[in-house]
Amino acid sequence: MKNPWAYTETVKEHFLNPRNFLMGDETKFKADGEGIVGNPICGDQMLIKIQVKTRENGEEYISDIGWKTYGCASAIASTSALSELAKNRTLEDADKISAKEICDYLGGLPEHKFHCSVLGHQALHKAIKNYQEKKAPEGAS
């Protein structure tokens, strides 16, 4: 039978088999930076945790990523997709990931879902910022 859901096969796949997610106690994932966005009152919340390593050329990149999501299928799938898109990217590059890039990766999302459930990139942005703040020597601006 044809997929009767309002979602694409890719969304369905990521919802049913999410990548890089954190099960249970997320503190077991040792993060260099983390960020959380959304609000359970609105129905969606994402937590992103990243580990950062430095390549030989000095570039910092996301060597590992973990996430948790409270939300609908679209929220879970889009956070999963974001984690795949961000992994192994340089921080600078990963910070540029947009809602549109996530949506395109998933083969599209219903219009009303795009606006409310694609928030993972904002959590990632916060996680990168959190990493950079932690790394900066005290007193530096």
Added chain:
Amino acid sequence: MELSETSKIGNPSSLHSPGSLSRNILENARKTIAKKLNARTTEIIFTSGGSEANNTVINIFRNSTILASRIEHPSVLKPTEKLGNPCIKIPVSKEGFIDKSFLKNKLETFLQENPKEKILISVMMANNEIGTLEPIKALSKTVEEYRNKGLKNLFLHTDATQAFGKINIDVKKLKIDYMTISAHKIGGPVGIGALFLRSGTPFAPLILGGSQENNRRAGTSNALLAEGFRSAVQYTIDIESEKLFKEKITPLKDFLAKNIKKQIPSSILLTPNKSLPNILSFSFPAAEGESTQLYLDLENIAVSTGSACASGDLEPSHVIMATHNDAEIAHNSVRFSLGLDTQKSDIDILLDKLPPIINRLQKISTIKTKDVK
């Protein structure tokens, strides 16, 4: 009715033979429905469904006082908000029962200040999301009491769309003025419903035009849909559906509720004891309803949810917001509906599939629950 006969039916308003056949079908359906409700045939108006019947009643009371419970169906609430003057929403308890003292206080005020005011009270017989059975009999007693005290223009409407066929309804015993029912909720076709209108109550048609339905609802009568409606009503009479729901389905629902609570201790039961036999609603903390719904869909289990994510307007269920005033509880709510064909083995499958789904969603959720450490 055989399909071959459908080509022979004409416009019920026409005097020729095909029209006459149609009229007989229509009136026969009206008779069956009236008998089922203990109403007169003249008190039954066919509509396009529950929404039209509800809109019709509210429209009769446009620019008058309308008191409607906060958990009414949108087809009552939206026209009430637009047409009621004033529109007063009756608060409900956590279990969904209307606040009777709030209502009495309002009626008392009208009695003192404006006893001639035309007032409609609209309270559903059973809620479609959480199953709560509202105290309609007590409510009609209150209405009678205040009419006797002097509120001569006080009327009671109940939307029985969800309750019809599940519990016995006798409009005479219940002393209801207006009542809404719909065919598809009892296995009949979509597109037809009926409004019970007690003789002597105020009326104004919602749809103006031809003289169909005794000048009360314009538009060519649909004999085919009426026949479908009749057939579904007759079936509920033949099998005594209300008795079956009570004896067969209520125990299954109770078993399901008990075991969900046992297996998912954090779950919040939203359905009270005094509820329809076939509806059970829960909220599962940290597990958003649409996700639960879709995981269950893969197991061929169809449920509905009060989550904003699954609604067209992206608003959480107004019913659960009225009972709990908590968007999270609404987002995480799931309604299980049982039918007369539901078996114990179906419940067992659900009880096998549901807990791991909730557990998984809770484990990847940003929100902590007592079930997931």
